[in-house]
Amino acid sequence: MDGDRTRALDQLLELTVLLGQDMAVGLARDGLTESRAHLLWVLDASGPCPQRHLADALGVTARTVTGLVDGLVDTGFVTRETHPTDRRATLVTPTPRGLAAVASLRAGQAELVGQLFGDVPEAEVAALVGTMDGVLDRLRAAIAAEAGGSR
Amino acid sequence: MDGDRTRALDQLLELTVLLGQDMAVGLARDGLTESRAHLLWVLDASGPCPQRHLADALGVTARTVTGLVDGLVDTGFVTRETHPTDRRATLVTPTPRGLAAVASLRAGQAELVGQLFGDVPEAEVAALVGTMDGVLDRLRAAIAAEAGGSR
């Protein structure tokens, strides 16, 4: 039967919905939206950087980053500092509150790992990871093919 | 090691991003946004119905449905018909174009099943489905607990 394969996709689609809900709860508690949290996450990985870098990393326009940073400045998660050598650029810099928020996101993620996989036998987790590796590869390929086809 | 469990969550998070991208491509080709496609999908399942029903099914406010239906009417996917017995309500009804769009969504989903799982052995698919069943259960429970805790 092919029913299991259809069911597998249905499960993955439901998963995206539920993961989104779960994320949203934690973010709201921290006073963040998804997009702002994503920026903060990238910023934490890169260290203080110009907005241009964030725009490239997030895959959005420079204008969008202006808006996201505006919101994060207003709510106290980052500041705009002067760039030491390029006076066109600003150095987006996390505040202590911003750093704490990233730590909270990280903790939430670790907690979620425990909730979802803590009781799953190691062999089963390994099988899942192996299967998902292939699925992700094929999904990336499908997206690339679609993007290429409409070029 | 717990590395595999962390990796499993990372994979699932990446999956949500990629599935979203893949969806978006197909929807744009049909002239639909995600929210409007979701409404159309629910509408197809329920048959012509009042906006109130759609608001409940989508988990959004009545106002939001007004906006979504406005957009779908403007782009020719649905019409607002008079309700036969309740003159307060409208019957949102798919047009032929709306029905064709849902058929296209369904076909795209079937194609994706083939791309992602077509070459995966049945036993591996069955294992995936079994594992994901448990994961989804625990995720639902975690969300319910969070919602209950902040009540």
Place this chain on the structure above:
DNA sequence: TATTGTTATACTCTATAACTATA
């Protein structure tokens, strides 16, 4: 009185285009 859907208002995310200041 309760319900359906609307107008009014506001916030977030996103985009393109034109512009300023600086490299």
Place this chain on the structure above:
DNA sequence: TATAGTTATAGAGTATAACAATA
């Protein structure tokens, strides 16, 4: 001439609150 970030404008999705018409 090219780049960083802004203002200007627009569209989509979401929400609350007040209101009209109808049940």
